[in-house]
Amino acid sequence: MALALVEAQSMIDDAVDSAARADSACVAAIVACAVDPDSITTENARERQAVATRKAVEEIVGLLPYGQPESGVQRWWAGLTPEQQIMLKRAVPIELYDLPGIPSDVRNSLSENGRGYDPLATVRWARDNVNNADIDVFGNNCTNFVSRSLNEGGLKERRSGWGTTLERDNWGRSLAGDLGVPFVEGVTHTKSWYNADAQREFFLENGGVQIAVSDAQPGDVLYFNYAQPNESGDFSHHTALVTGILPDGQVLYAQHTPGAADYSLQDRLPMVEQSEGQQSVTIVRPKETW
Numbered sequence: 697m698a699l700a701l702v703e704a705q706s707m708i709d710d711a712v713d714s715a716a717r718a719d720s721a722c723v724a725a726i727v728a729c730a731v732d733p734d735s736i737t738t739e740n741a742r743e744r745q746a747v748a749t750r751k752a753v754e755e756i757v758g759l760l761p762y763g764q765p766e767s768g769v770q771r772w773w774a775g776l777t778p779e780q781q782i783m784l785k786r787a788v789p790i791e792l793y794d795l796p797g798i799p800s801d802v803r804n805s806l807s808e809n810g811r812g813y814d815p816l817a818t819v820r821w822a823r824d825n826v827n828n829a830d831i832d833v834f835g836n837n838c839t840n841f842v843s844r845s846l847n848e849g850g851l852k853e854r855r856s857g858w859g860t861t862l863e864r865d866n867w868g869r870s871l872a873g874d875l876g877v878p879f880v881e882g883v884t885h886t887k888s889w890y891n892a893d894a895q896r897e898f899f900l901e902n903g904g905v906q907i908a909v910s911d912a913q914p915g916d917v918l919y920f921n922y923a924q925p926n927e928s929g930d931f932s933h934h935t936a937l938v939t940g941i942l943p944d945g946q947v948l949y950a951q952h953t954p955g956a957a958d959y960s961l962q963d964r965l966p967m968v969e970q971s972e973g974q975q976s977v978t979i980v981r982p983k984e985t986w
Contacts, residue, residue, distance in 0.1 A: 861884065918938055
């Protein structure tokens with residue numbers, strides 16, 4: 697009985713601490729958004745927006761019962777509503793997965809969901825490498841970054857037919873590409889590896905499915921599209937990786953060139969339209985069928 701009382705008090709103390717951390721993060725997010733529209737620059741507004749998003753994520757992480765014994769974490773998880781469990785799995789999947797005591801079936805649902813790759817490992821690699829210039833091969837590496845993230849998460853390269861990078865239905869790198877030989881179009885990498893439009897088409901033609909923004913999950917791929925194809929005939933022009941979804945439905949993503957983590961799609965889309973014109977977005981969930 698005494699042990700149960702001590703554990704119960706520990707859980708209460710941790711809940712109070714989590715609430716305090718969440719409140720602190722919330723206040724910080726509000727402060728980060730406070731701007732003077734007459735003096736702030738666009739770049740500074742973007743940075744404050746990114747800070748506010750990160751604070752929102754920290755607020756949710758603050759709800760996790762860190763410091764509790766595994767048995768306490770298991771009871772905490774079992775006491776959440778299904779809606780609360782889904783919210784945490786979508787918003788902070790890595791932090792939830794890494795929390796000691798989270799049931800194995802929850803971990804499996806985060807990392808093994810029938811796609812043929814581990815979406816959690818994909819997101820983890822992407823977040824760790826948004827500013828890693830060592831992976832750069834092209835002038836713009838946004839799509840290369842997403843291809844690398846998926847590949848590092850377990851999505852195998854497709855080498856059908858003759859198995860060359862010249863074939864439209866392949867997705868991958870040649871030996872030269874693996875060794876870092878300077879980019880030679882169609883030789884070191886397939887177009888679907890480095891070109892946003894070609895990658896979107898490849899995944900949709902090879903087992904992937906288009907997902908509504910409201911149904912996005914970590915590990916999905918986000919494409920920004922022109923209203924009309926450009927002079928090269930490309931519709932999609934930028935590629936990013938979905939890393940989380942906030943409770944209000946904001947889709948967070950990681951990108952490269954330039955590197956950034958946990959940008960908000962809903963916040964950033966109007967900014968992209970200012971520089972690129974009217975935009976649409978496509979979210980694709982790849983699935984390995986080869």
